[in-house]
Amino acid sequence: MTKPNELHEKKTRDLILQQKVNILTLKRLTVFNEAGEEVKFNTFLENKTITIIFVRHFGCISCRSHVDQIWNLQKLQKNPNNKIIFIGSGKPYVIQSFKEVMGVQDAEIYTDPSLATFDACGMNRGVINLVNTKSLSAMLALKKKGYEQGSFKDSGVHRQMGGVVIFKKPGQLAYHFASEHLGDVDDSKEWPV
Secondary structure (H helix, E strand, C coil), X not given: CCCHHHXXXXXXXXXXXXXXXXXXXXXXXXXXXXXXXXXXXXXXCCXXXXXXXXXXXXXXXXXXXXXXXXXXXXXXXXXXXXXXXXXXXXXXXXHHHHHHHHCCCCCEEEECCCCHHHHHCCCCECHHHHCCHHHHHHXXXXXXXXXXXXXXXXXXXXXXXXXXXXXXXXCEEEEEEECCCCCCCCCHXXXXX
């Protein structure tokens, strides 16, 4: 049986979590698929768990590492009740080459050049988030692991940070992580999937 104090703490945590994402705004927004067609964000909030990985930009060395990590998580790929979606900020036509380079042709990848979905989901943005010693250190470590920086042309907004948002059915926020700097990725072991 849950104690009153524990129940209060859980409700407080849930309320703080819900305040990180503007779900009403998010449901009205659209993103683009690789053909440049608009897709309503609300269509993602279907009757299953949805894990949204926000990608800084499609050329980002850290984003490439994170996409590689997420795509290879077998437990997520094998769970039919969890859908993974990647959202970047570049031009729609860049998605196809990104899929090819990353070897994720079957991935659902969208883009939001307006950054409205990034904002509604509480993702960080700023030059200070990008240009700092933590970002430089992370970039050098990823280069040592064999990851490469991609093209900057039409790949997205470089000062935009990524993150992870997980919605449980039917669209209830269950997890939120916003990167503070390049290379700042969350520990997927804590995801509620």
